[in-house]
Amino acid sequence: MTYIEAVEKINSLLVFGSQPGLERIGEFVERIGSPDKRLKFVHVAGTNGKGSTCSFISSVLTNSGYKTGLFISPFVLDFRERFMIDGEMIPSTVLADIVEELFPLVEQMKKEGKIITEFEFVFAVALVWYAREACDIVVLETGLGGRFDATNIIDTPLVSVITSISLDHTKILGDTYAKIAFEKCGIIKQNGITVAYGEQMPDSMDVIRKTSEERHNRLIVAEAEKAKIISSNIEGTVFDYELDNQPLQIRIRLLGEHQVRNAVTALCTIAQLRKQNLNIPDSAVINGFERVSFPARMEQLGNSPLIFLDGAHNPGGANALSETIDRYLKDKRKIGIVGMLADKDIESSMAVLLPRFEEIITVAPNNPRKMSPEELAEIVRKYCPCVTVSDNLREAYMYALSRAGADDAIIIFGSLYLASDMRKIILSQK
Numbered sequence: 001m002t003y004i005e006a007v008e009k010i011n012s013l014l015v016f017g018s019q020p021g022l023e024r025i026g027e028f029v030e031r032i033g034s035p036d037k038r039l040k041f042v043h044v045a046g047t048n049g050k051g052s053t054c055s056f057i058s059s060v061l062t063n064s065g066y067k068t069g070l071f072i073s074p075f076v077l078d079f080r081e082r083f084m085i086d087g088e089m090i091p092s093t094v095l096a097d098i099v100e101e102l103f104p105l106v107e108q109m110k111k112e113g114k115i116i117t118e119f120e121f122v123f124a125v126a127l128v129w130y131a132r133e134a135c136d137i138v139v140l141e142t143g144l145g146g147r148f149d150a151t152n153i154i155d156t157p158l159v160s161v162i163t164s165i166s167l168d169h170t171k172i173l174g175d176t177y178a179k180i181a182f183e184k185c186g187i188i189k190q191n192g193i194t195v196a197y198g199e200q201m202p203d204s205m206d207v208i209r210k211t212s213e214e215r216h217n218r219l220i221v222a223e224a225e226k227a228k229i230i231s232s233n234i235e236g237t238v239f240d241y242e243l244d245n246q247p248l249q250i251r252i253r254l255l256g257e258h259q260v261r262n263a264v265t266a267l268c269t270i271a272q273l274r275k276q277n278l279n280i281p282d283s284a285v286i287n288g289f290e291r292v293s294f295p296a297r298m299e300q301l302g303n304s305p306l307i308f309l310d311g312a313h314n315p316g317g318a319n320a321l322s323e324t325i326d327r328y329l330k331d332k333r334k335i336g337i338v339g340m341l342a343d344k345d346i347e348s349s350m351a352v353l354l355p356r357f358e359e360i361i362t363v364a365p366n367n368p369r370k371m372s373p374e375e376l377a378e379i380v381r382k383y384c385p386c387v388t389v390s391d392n393l394r395e396a397y398m399y400a401l402s403r404a405g406a407d408d409a410i411i412i413f414g415s416l417y418l419a420s421d422m423r424k425i426i427l428s429q430k
Helices: 003-016 023-031 050-063 092-111 118-132 177-187 202-214 257-275 282-290 315-328 346-356 373-380 393-403 416-429
Strands: 041-045 068-071 083-085 137-141 159-162 193-197 218-222 228-233 236-243 246-252 299-303 306-309 334-338 359-362 387-389 409-413
Touching: 003 092, 003 118, 023 092, 023 118, 041 050, 041 177, 050 068, 050 137, 050 257, 050 282, 068 118, 083 118, 092 118, 159 177, 159 257, 177 202, 193 202, 193 257, 202 218, 218 257, 236 257, 246 257, 246 282, 257 282, 257 315, 299 416, 306 416, 315 346, 315 409, 334 346, 334 393, 346 373, 359 373, 359 393, 373 387, 393 409, 393 416, 409 416
Parallel strands: 041 137, 041 159, 068 137, 159 193, 193 218, 306 409, 334 359, 334 409, 359 387
Antiparallel strands: 068 083, 228 236, 236 246, 299 306
16 A cells, blocks of 8 residues: 555545544554553643644653654644654655554444544554554644543543643534533543643633542643743744743744743643653753744744744634734734634634734635635624635735735634645745
C-alpha cells in the first residue's frame, strides 16, 4: 500500500462522522494488542489552546532527552502532522504499512456491526507507532470533548490537562459552560493529577474543581498572573516565571496574551512531571518553549502588508484573536478574509471580531459543513458594512492584496480548514 492509498483508506471512514463512545475503539485497540498499555501519557482536553499547550509540553520533553510522541488534531499542512515523535512526522512508508496492517480489522468489525470512525482509526495507528518506537511519553490531544473521546480509553495519565473552555460543538457537548466542562473533565481519572488553565468561566471552574475532588485528583490551577511580561511585540513575548522556586526567563514565538496563559498551563504541567521524577532541566524548559512554532496560530506570513493566518473558529478563539489584534495591530487598517463552518457559533464570533476590521471578504472553507460565502456575508454585514463575497480562495487573497496598502494588515481566520488551504496559496505566491 502506498502513502496516498493509505490516506484514501483513512478518509473513506469520514463518511461515518463522529460517533462518541469508547466501546468500539476499546475493542479495536485491544484486538491490535493494547499498545496503549505500553505507553505513558499527558492527556489534554479543552476548547481552545490544546494544540499550543501540547506543543509546549512535548517540545520541553524532547529537549529534556525523552522520546516524546505528540498526537494532535486536526492537521493544517500535512496529514502526517497528527503523528509526531520528537518534532518529526511519521514517515510516509511507516504510516502506509500500519494502515495496511490494521485496516482489515476495521472491515472485519464493520461486518460485525461495529463501525470504527476516521478519528478512532487514526488514534489507533498513532498508538501502534508510538508503542513500536518505544516512546517514553506521549502528549495526547483529545479530538472532541473528552468523556467519550476515543483517546479516553487510556489509563490514568501522568497528568490530565484542561485548557480554556469555550462554547463550541454545542449540539454534541452541550450549550452551557458547565455542560461542556463536564464533557472535557471526562479525561480526569481516579487518583491522578490535573492541571487547569486558570482563566476559566466560573461555571467551568466549578465543574473542574468538583470533578477533581470526586476523583481524588490533585488540582493545580495555572495562574497566569505569575508570568511577569518583560516585552511583547510582533516577534513574540518574553516573560519571567518562577518554576519550582527557580526564576526563569521564557520566550515564546506564538503571539497573544492567551499564548502566555497557555504557556503557564504547560509550565504547571512540567512542574507536576518533575514531581514524578522526570528529569527536566531548566535549560530544556527555556529551549523547549523558544523552539515552538505553530502554523495558523496568529502566524505571520507577510510583512508589507502584514499577513496573518489564524485558526480562530469559535467565541473563545475570537476573543483571543481580538486581544492579539488590539495589542499588535490596533493602529493598522485591517482587511479580513473569513470562512466558517455552518455548525459553529458564527454570530458570537463575528460580533467580537468584525468591528475591528475596515473590510471583510467572505469565502467558504473546503469542508462539507461549510457556510456559503453569501450566507456568511449576511451575518458579517451586521458588524462590518464593507463586505465582498468570493467563491475562490486564491482570488479572495489576490483581491485582499489589491486592497491593502504597505502599512495595512490582512488577517485570515474562521476555520483551520480554511487556514490550511490559504497557507498554501500565500506561500505559493511568495
